[in-house]
Amino acid sequence: MSGERILLIEDEARIAQFIERGLIYEGYRVSVARDGQSGLGVARDNPPDLVILDWMLPGLDGLEVCKRLRAASDVPILMLTAKDDIRDRVSGLDAGADDYLVKPFSVDELMARVRALFRRSTPNSRPEILRFSDLTLDTGTHRAYRGERAIDLTAKEYELLELFMRNPRQVLTRDVIFDRVWGYDFGGESNIIEVYVRYLRQKTEQENETRLIHTVRGVGYVLREEE
Numbered sequence: 001m002s003g004e005r006i007l008l009i010e011d012e013a014r015i016a017q018f019i020e021r022g023l024i025y026e027g028y029r030v031s032v033a034r035d036g037q038s039g040l041g042v043a044r045d046n047p048p049d050l051v052i053l054d055w056m057l058p059g060l061d062g063l064e065v066c067k068r069l070r071a072a073s074d075v076p077i078l079m080l081t082a083k084d085d086i087r088d089r090v091s092g093l094d095a096g097a098d099d100y101l102v103k104p105f106s107v108d109e110l111m112a113r114v115r116a117l118f119r120r121s122t123p124n125s126r127p128e129i130l131r132f133s134d135l136t137l138d139t140g141t142h143r144a145y146r147g148e149r150a151i152d153l154t155a156k157e158y159e160l161l162e163l164f165m166r167n168p169r170q171v172l173t174r175d176v177i178f179d180r181v182w183g184y185d186f187g188g189e190s191n192i193i194e195v196y197v198r199y200l201r202q203k204t205e206q207e208n209e210t211r212l213i214h215t216v217r218g219v220g221y222v223l224r225e226e227e
């Protein structure tokens with residue numbers, strides 16, 4: 001599930017950088033193109049799993065790029081637009097965009113759209129409800145619950161929790177977690193697993209809820225009930 005390639009076509013450097021950082025932080029691989037023509041070139045030479053496409057681009061505009069991308073493949077396309085005129089939305093969707101986001105948007109909003117598009121484009125994975133203790137994870141909607149309490153997860157938090165829920169009471173080493181959730185090497189000295197385990201604990205251990213994700217010193221982590 002991890003390491004999907006996203007092609008970002010956006011001419012404004014500041015916005016491109018903001019989006020690129022957010023995507024990389026969530027574990028996606030990102031290519032950035034600054035205009036439509038070079039974006040189409042990247043898409044042709046190295047087909048991405050998803051395209052984020054700005055509407056207002058120099059030269060070929062986003063709408064035209066969208067039509068050409070769509071003529072060549074079924075890749076999910078998320079359009080970014082400063083226009084919120086309903087006619088523009090309709091023409092974007094007519095041109096083959098799967099979704100669009102009106103600027104300005106938050107990084108969380110963008111990630112939610114990206115995740116939703118990936119979910120829609122991989123219908124082959126049949127949804128399951130995973131349960132451990134009073135923790136529930138719906139692999140269809142990516143929603144988690146502790147008892148009745150809904151837990152809002154980012155894409156990486158979800159993947160990490162899913163890995164634990166699929167391997168309850170088994171000690172997962174840092175290497176295994178890296179490999180399964182991030183799919184590539186962070187360079188050895190990264191504390192990213194610790195950071196994400198901390199996020200998951202914050203979200204799964206509110207008020208008097210017991211700890212479920214335990215540290216195994218020097219090895220990794222295990223999902224188990226309190227001893």
Ligand code: CA
Pocket residue numbers: 010011012054055056057
């Ligand atoms: Ca632009």
